[in-house]
Amino acid sequence: xxxxPHSAEDVRAMLExxxxxxxxxxxxxxxxxxxxxxxxxxxxxxxxLDVVRLLRSLAQRNEVLTCFAGGGIxxxxxxxxxxxxxxxxxxxxxxxxxxxEVAQGSLQVIYEFQTAVCELSGMDVANASIYDGAxxxxxxxxxxxxxxxxxxxxxxxxATLHPHYCKVLDTYVAGLDLDIRTVPHVGxxxxxxxxxxxxxxxxxxxxxxxxxxxxALESWExxxxxxxxxxxxxxxxxxxxxxxxxxSPGECGADIAVAEGQPLGNAxxxxxxxxxxxxxxxxxxxxxxxxxxxxxxxxxxxxxxxLTLQTREQHIRRERAxxxxxxxxxxxxxxxxxxxxxxxxxxMRQAAELSLRKAHYAFERLIATDGxxxxxxxxxxxxxxxxxxxxxxxxLIAKARARGYLAGVDLGRxxxxxxxxxxxxxxxxxxxxxREEIDGLVEALAS
Amino acid sequence: xxxxxxxERALDDLLAAEQRRSVPPNLPEVPEHEVxxxxxxxxxxxxxxxxxxYPLGSCTxxxxxxxxxxxxxxxxxxxxxxxxxxxAVQGAFRLQYELQEYxxxxxGMDAVTLQPAAGAQGEFVGVLLMRAYHTARGAPRSKILxxxxxxxxxxxxxxxAGYDVVTLKSSPEGLLDVAELKAHLDSEVAGFMVTxxxxxxxxxxxxxxxxxLVHEVGGLMYMDGANLNAIMGVTRPGDVGFDILHFNTxxxxxxxxxxxxxxxxxxxxxxxxxxxxxxxxxxxxGDGYRLDWNRPRSIGKVHGFWGQFxxxxxxxxxxxxxxxxxxxxxxxxxxxNNAYVTARLQGTYDLPYGRGLxxxxxxxxxxxxxxVRTHDVAKRLLDFGVHAPTVYFPLTVPEALMIEPTExxxxxxxxxxxxAMLQIARExxxxxxxxxxxxxxxxxxxxxxxRAARQPDVRYAPTSSAEAVAAR
Numbered sequence: 001x002x003x004x005p006h007s008a009e010d011v012r013a014m015l016e017x018x019x020x021x022x023x024x025x026x027x028x029x030x031x032x033x034x035x036x037x038x039x040x041x042x043x044x045x046x047x048x049l050d051v052v053r054l055l056r057s058l059a060q061r062n063e064v065l066t067c068f069a070g071g072g073i074x075x076x077x078x079x080x081x082x083x084x085x086x087x088x089x090x091x092x093x094x095x096x097x098x099x100x101e102v103a104q105g106s107l108q109v110i111y112e113f114q115t116a117v118c119e120l121s122g123m124d125v126a127n128a129s130i131y132d133g134a135x136x137x138x139x140x141x142x143x144x145x146x147x148x149x150x151x152x153x154x155x156x157x158x159a160t161l162h163p164h165y166c167k168v169l170d171t172y173v174a175g176l177d178l179d180i181r182t183v184p185h186v187g188x189x190x191x192x193x194x195x196x197x198x199x200x201x202x203x204x205x206x207x208x209x210x211x212x213x214x215x216a217l218e219s220w221e222x223x224x225x226x227x228x229x230x231x232x233x234x235x236x237x238x239x240x241x242x243x244x245x246x247x248s249p250g251e252c253g254a255d256i257a258v259a260e261g262q263p264l265g266n267a268x269x270x271x272x273x274x275x276x277x278x279x280x281x282x283x284x285x286x287x288x289x290x291x292x293x294x295x296x297x298x299x300x301x302x303x304x305x306x307l308t309l310q311t312r313e314q315h316i317r318r319e320r321a322x323x324x325x326x327x328x329x330x331x332x333x334x335x336x337x338x339x340x341x342x343x344x345x346x347x348m349r350q351a352a353e354l355s356l357r358k359a360h361y362a363f364e365r366l367i368a369t370d371g372x373x374x375x376x377x378x379x380x381x382x383x384x385x386x387x388x389x390x391x392x393x394x395x396l397i398a399k400a401r402a403r404g405y406l407a408g409v410d411l412g413r414x415x416x417x418x419x420x421x422x423x424x425x426x427x428x429x430x431x432x433x434x435r436e437e438i439d440g441l442v443e444a445l446a447s
Numbered sequence: 448x449x450x451x452x453x454x455e456r457a458l459d460d461l462l463a464a465e466q467r468r469s470v471p472p473n474l475p476e477v478p479e480h481e482v483x484x485x486x487x488x489x490x491x492x493x494x495x496x497x498x499x500x501y502p503l504g505s506c507t508x509x510x511x512x513x514x515x516x517x518x519x520x521x522x523x524x525x526x527x528x529x530x531x532x533x534x535a536v537q538g539a540f541r542l543q544y545e546l547q548e549y550x551x552x553x554x555g556m557d558a559v560t561l562q563p564a565a566g567a568q569g570e571f572v573g574v575l576l577m578r579a580y581h582t583a584r585g586a587p588r589s590k591i592l593x594x595x596x597x598x599x600x601x602x603x604x605x606x607x608a609g610y611d612v613v614t615l616k617s618s619p620e621g622l623l624d625v626a627e628l629k630a631h632l633d634s635e636v637a638g639f640m641v642t643x644x645x646x647x648x649x650x651x652x653x654x655x656x657x658x659x660l661v662h663e664v665g666g667l668m669y670m671d672g673a674n675l676n677a678i679m680g681v682t683r684p685g686d687v688g689f690d691i692l693h694f695n696t697x698x699x700x701x702x703x704x705x706x707x708x709x710x711x712x713x714x715x716x717x718x719x720x721x722x723x724x725x726x727x728x729x730x731x732x733g734d735g736y737r738l739d740w741n742r743p744r745s746i747g748k749v750h751g752f753w754g755q756f757x758x759x760x761x762x763x764x765x766x767x768x769x770x771x772x773x774x775x776x777x778x779x780x781x782x783x784n785n786a787y788v789t790a791r792l793q794g795t796y797d798l799p800y801g802r803g804l805x806x807x808x809x810x811x812x813x814x815x816x817x818x819v820r821t822h823d824v825a826k827r828l829l830d831f832g833v834h835a836p837t838v839y840f841p842l843t844v845p846e847a848l849m850i851e852p853t854e855x856x857x858x859x860x861x862x863x864x865x866x867a868m869l870q871i872a873r874e875x876x877x878x879x880x881x882x883x884x885x886x887x888x889x890x891x892x893x894x895x896x897x898r899a900a901r902q903p904d905v906r907y908a909p910t911s912s913a914e915a916v917a918a919r
Contacts, residue, residue, distance in 0.1 A: 002769050003510050004855070040771040059518075085487075111906070114905050119474055172749075272756045316599070324567045324604040334486075
């Protein structure tokens with residue numbers, strides 16, 4: 001079925017008004033030899049019911065497992081209110097708010113989103129969002145390099161940064177003459193001694209994720225002291241759920257803070273669409289990439305919102321824009337905003353605290369099991385931790401899958417990355433997991 | 448939140464006090480129904496496609512079918528973790544693989560990546576593909592040609608990827624100028640970024656010659672797929688001579704704009720560029736499907752995971768709904784709708800480059816004699832319950848009004864829009880103040896954008912966080 005509404009009579013009347021005999025005539029500028037002249041080799045149209053059947057059958061080939069996997073995408077609880085708001089077509093069928101008089105809803109949501117991101121990150125200003133955590137991190141590095149006016153070309157990236165973020169960063173700086181170096185980790189956390197040895201006057205930025213990819217806690221504060229002593233910027237990659245409890249990037253002296261916002265109100269959806277959170281210190285607002293909503297007043301002095309500081313952006317600045325980004329993840333940002341509003345401060349803190357408690361319970365149960373040991377003994381973590389078991393991680397994941405669990409992320413899959421650990425299993429526990437499920441996972445892994 | 452069901456332990460044992468926030472985030476504490484009322488009230492301030500026409504040129508604001516929203520929420524899609532083992536996600540990989548196949552066929556390309564998160568990221572991938580291709584042949588080359596009518600993302604992307612932008616003037620008919628192109632073609636040209644139909648809605652009649660000329664100097668042809676909706680099922684970019692193109696699923700394939708995103712920008716390429724596509728690529732392997740990471744000449748990775756999967760589901764459902772014939776009918780109806788609106792407005796509004804396929808670019812310059820600008824026309828339209836067209840773009844048309852009705856609007860709705868446009872033109876003459884002071888019926892009136900930029904207020908902060916906490 002197509003969604004073309006015209007009857008044969010409509011088409012006839014419209015063609016007559018236009019003054020052509022048929023629709024084909026409207027394509028007169030297309031050289032004849034370029035016309036396809038056949039049906040596309042795509043299956044014929046389907047009725048809605050058949051589309052639902054087809055998509056259901058594909059969805060059923062996927063297994064909905066009890067999720068202990070993280071690595072950047074987390075199975076946190078999403079309150080029912082979130083999807084009810086997302087389903088309002090006033091939000092999801094609207095365009096970018098370029099006519100603010102008829103887009104105050106979308107614009108105020110962005111303003112609220114920016115506020116929530118600032119509060120969670122402890123930073124001064126935030127944008128309307130970037131595609132995802134990985135591109136937010138890459139844009140942050142590009143911005144740090146642009147902010148450093150003295151042609152600094154070195155960027156230091158902790159080995160504990162998400163391996164995909166490292167890859168995306170490499171891609172994003174392909175056109176720049178940058179020297180990207182990895183700072184090694186010791187016992188699962190960044191080697192700050194090595195960082196101090198590597199950072200110098202040519203360093204534009206240092207990227208440090210906390211909790212890091214292994215789930216372990218880093219110290220942004222100690223890193224900031226080292227980084228700032230050389231005039232470089234600290235890019236902090238944070239977790240917005242953990243941030244309700246953990247000292248925020250802003251409190252620790254970060255200059256730019258970025259995150260994957262999926263854990264706030266967004267389905268895991270196989271890793272996309274997520275929502276990249278991007279915040280910075282106030283002095284850098286005019287160097288930020290992406291859209292920003294701001295408050296102002298209308299002709300009658302009534303408060304309202306607009307997209308602002310647009311002279312940074314591609315549609316005005318073209319090749320001199322701070323970024324080529326043209327969209328944000330508006331609907332995902334709405335989900336994050338409603339999520340935070342629904343849970344409130346107390347709910348956000350409970351989600352963080354429950355994740356912390358349950359992750360530690362799971363860790364201790366597992367470590368008490370024959371053949372399991374922590375990958376990094378004694379290293380504090382928050383909601384995610386790495387273990388080594390009696391079998392390769394792939395075998396453990398297969399065992400758990402047979403009982404309906406997704407045991408975690410196989411660290412061996414990041415074969416060419418600095419943090420690939422053969423046989424390492426990265427396990428995440430959110431507030432959604434019950435004690436029964438945790439015990440069930442441990443039993444499955446021990447079987 | 449439920450209470451904890453694991454053995455109680457002191458918080459200090461789990462997270463040292465010095466690692467915890469000293470100042471909690473200043474977040475609201477309101478009952479759920481107040482949250483719902485708040486966001487419902489905000490939603491009512493928005494224009495949206497389910498309320499009425501959204502004739503934004505180059506944005507393809509078509510109807511977003513409801514069934515696509517339902518299927519994307521199936522637990523077997525929405526609750527998938529990207530790191531689940533391959534065996535547990537075969538349906539998702541199959542969907543991605545088949546979507547790639549459909550996009551290949553629609554565009555006449557040999558390979559497709561679904562990784563890019565939006566059109567602009569698709570462009571970035573496209574330009575990096577050029578870089579990788581030329582580098583593999585000796586040198587990356589230094590410049591990329593772009594017509595003056597291009598979207599702003601094109602030059603921004605080229606700069607992002609480290610190339611110089613060379614802007615080419617369009618011909619008086621609003622087409623690529625072959626002489627102008629020839630004057631700029633040399634062995635430093637990495638490629639030519641073209642939107643086809645272009646931003647005047649015109650099909651580039653000489654595109655085959657142009658592609659040949661660019662290829663003769665070793666350059667690559669890139670198509671910005673923003674306007675693909677006009678030609679899908681009718682003609683194919685790959686057959687025309689393009690080497691690379693990006694799709695906007697949120698334009699051609701009806702995935703919702705969401706108030707500004709999420710987008711999704713798959714990229715299609717000819718076989719000589721396939722080895723450079725970003726990793727991973729979803730491939731068929733025997734009876735199953737998997738991610739292929741083993742691509743040593745890949746440009747790298749651009750998305751945190753496997754692209755905007757939720758949008759892939761919606762685009763897949765849409766393409767299967769339309770099917771082979773529905774895709775062509777869609778393009779033809781989009782072109783017919785634009786021709787009809789253009790016929791109704793022509794004569795009242797100037798049409799410097801003539802009727803386009805799916806969109807036409809009018810000029811409001813003739814109203815300037817009454818002291819009315821395109822900006823005013825756009826604002827006055829809001830009073831009629833329709834959204835304004837894209838205005839002041841392309842930059843080459845003074846007082847531009849770029850109108851794209853899309854195929855899903857009825858003749859009645861198109862008439863309503865045309866009537867409003869004609870009435871505004873009359874008002875400009877008889878009562879210009881009414882137009883200049885519009886809008887009159889919207890939730891707010893014209894907003895002070897200068898003030899917003901001069902005194903940026905980009906977050907709510909009644910007092911400092913610390914004071915807010917103390918007040919609690």
